[in-house]
Amino acid sequence: MCSAEPNWGRKRFRVFKSFRESGGSAQLAGGFHPITALSRDSYFLSVLTLASRSRVALAGSLLLIGGAWTILSITIAESLTPGYSVSNETISGLGSPIFSGICNAVPSCVTLxxxxxxxxxxxxFLNGILWLWSGSILRSATGRRRFVLAISVVGVANILVGASYLPFYLGGTSAMVVVAAGAVHVAGAFTTFVLTPIAAISTYRFTRTPLRYFSLVLGAFVLAANFLFLTGNYFGMGRGGMERMVAYPLYLWGIGFGASITGGPEWDTQVSDATSSS
Known part of the structure; x- marks a missing residue:
């Protein structure tokens, strides 16, 4: 069994070499497509390196930038909002007090x-566009279609959250406008808070240690925090505090996963092994 491993490594490298020399657009004999096939039994990052290093590095950078920029923007917005309570008000209240959870009067609470x-x-908007763009890049570079679809859907969900504020910027302050904007906002936020941790947990199957455990723990933590948030169990942190136990780990996971697929020693280990064994 042990002696067969180097042969498989050499065979795998030769298959990819032939695939790359052909331009990567055509399937090999028998309908075999190396990216799809190897992604089933190889690490996600190693397969992506062989497929298209620069494009996937860009996809990782987009996730990293999106998460980092969002955290910084929330912090800045909190500092610029007079009387804002991190404990009592939701993050969405930074866009408009009507979504803060403590101000419901229309039209006074619609004030921006x-x-x-x-x-x-x-x-x-920026985070949503970057995640959607990243998902589009990863879709063409890996066979992990469900995971990539989740990344793209989360991007769309973030755009929906941003779009829910546009009626207020256009002067809409009626109760009907608030209800419609609120429905869009809830749909986008709920999708983000549920789908992102599931996507994070799913990476346990195809990422390396310690990222796989980092993703698993953060994903499980967010799902638990989500349940507590939705059931009103805030453990003294308030609605805003518990919501941040959902949101911030998601941004941290996006930063961590994005950074991990931009390159580095973990990325190149299996590729180097395959090359040296040939």
Whole structure:
């Protein structure tokens, strides 16, 4: 059994070499497609390296930038919003007090506090676009279609959250406008808070240690925090505090996973082994 491993490594490298020399567009004999086939029994990152290093590095950078920029934007917006309570108000309240969870009067609570609102809303749009772009890149570079679809859907969900504030920027302050915007906002936020941790947990199957455990723990933590948030169990942290136990780990996972697929020793280990054994 042990002697067969080097032969498989050499065979795998030769298959990829032939595939790359052909331009990567055609299947090999018998309908065999090396990227799809090897992604089933090889590490996600190693397969991506052989397929298209630069494009996947870009995809990882987009996730990293999106997460980092969102965290910074939330912090800046909190600092620029007079009287804002991290414990009692939701993150969405930075875009408009009507979504803060403590202000429900229409139209007074629809008032936008600038520049905090613009900073936050821009961050939601930017993060959504970057995740959607990253998902599009990864879709063409790996066979992990369900995972990549989740990344893209989360991107769309973030864009929906940002779009839910646009009626207020256009002057809409009626109860009907608030209800419609709220429905879009809840749909986007709920999708993000549920689908992202599931996507993070799913990476346990095809990422390396310690990232696989990092993803598993953060994903499980977010799902648990989500349950507590939705059931009103805040453990003294308030609604805003518990919501941050959901949101911040998701941004951290996006940063960590994005950084891990931009390159580095873990990325190249299996490729180097296959090359040296040939």
């Amino acid at each position: 506090i600038q520049p905090a609102s613009a900073i936050f809303v821009f961050a939601k």
